[in-house]
Amino acid sequence: GAVVSQHPSWVICKSGTSVKIECRSLDFQATTMFWYRQFPKQSLMLMATSNEGSKATYEQGVEKDKFLINHASLTLSTLTVTSAHPEDSSFYICSARDRTTPSYEQYFGPGTRLTVT
Amino acid sequence: AQTVTQSQPEMSVQEAETVTLSCTYDTSENNYYLFWYKQPPSRQMILVIRQEAYKQQNATENRFSVNFQKAAKSFSLKISDSQLGDTAMYFCAFMKPFPRDDKIIFGKGTRLHILP
Numbered sequence A: 001g002a003v004v005s006q007h008p009s010w011v012i013c014k015s016g017t018s019v020k021i022e023c024r025s026l027d028f029q030a031t032t033m034f035w036y037r038q039f040p041k042q043s044l045m046l047m048a049t050s051n052e053g054s055k056a057t058y059e060q061g062v063e064k065d066k067f068l069i070n071h072a073s074l075t076l077s078t079l080t081v082t083s084a085h086p087e088d089s090s091f092y093i094c095s096a097r098d099r100t101t102p103s104y105e106q107y108f109g110p111g112t113r114l115t116v117t
Numbered sequence B: 001a002q003t004v005t006q007s008q009p010e011m012s013v014q015e016a017e018t019v020t021l022s023c024t025y026d027t028s029e030n031n032y033y034l035f036w037y038k039q040p041p042s043r044q045m046i047l048v049i050r051q052e053a054y055k056q057q058n059a060t061e062n063r064f065s066v067n068f069q070k071a072a073k074s075f076s077l078k079i080s081d082s083q084l085g086d087t088a089m090y091f092c093a094f095m096k097p098f099p100r101d102d103k104i105i106f107g108k109g110t111r112l113h114i115l116p
Helices: none
Strands: A004-007 A010-013 A019-025 A032-038 A044-051 A067-073 A076-081 A090-097 A112-116 B003-005 B010-014 B019-021 B024-026 B033-039 B046-052 B064-069 B074-079 B088-095 B104-106 B110-115
Touching (some): A019 A032, A019 A112, A032 A067, A032 A076, B003 B088, B019 B110, B024 B074, B033 B064
Antiparallel strands (some): A019 A076, A032 A090, A067 A076, A090 A112, B019 B074, B033 B046, B033 B088, B064 B074, B088 B104
């Protein structure tokens, strides 16, 4: 199956700093990528949808100036958490799909654990 | 807006037994997909099984099968001959296919423990 990677797998940063998380599709072209947030023992909450070459669409309640998403190529999307605070500590998961194919399947990355101290 | 409800936060069964996880959803759409995802302790999301709403036949993948009741908006997962490796969080999920928005909406999950 298709593979999606995320980097880093775990990051610790200080409050007030920014941190970037990468999501890469390794063997297919990801026209669309999705970013999720997951708190401990909770479900995945969709944060935003990004399409290659265009601005991301954020879900209601998600601060677009805080969670900057860039999808500059067909294999890479990045999520930057700006001016991070302890409440931003969470598990962030990306998924990707190729909308040019009839496949409906989304492929999930392994996730990134963010801890803000 | 679509919603997905999983009414069983946690379940435990003995190894080799059969277990059924419940899921209901709400939508006004006629064409959509339903999924069951597994999230083991590694937290990697794994697709277990999928169902296209336009197909009446219930999907089956080895030991995993679903009972899809479209009119009742019910989508339960049956795991037969459960194994220790089935211990995980299971999420029921809904998606409207592209060109709608193909966003996956997840239920709150059911934590399944398979006991030796």
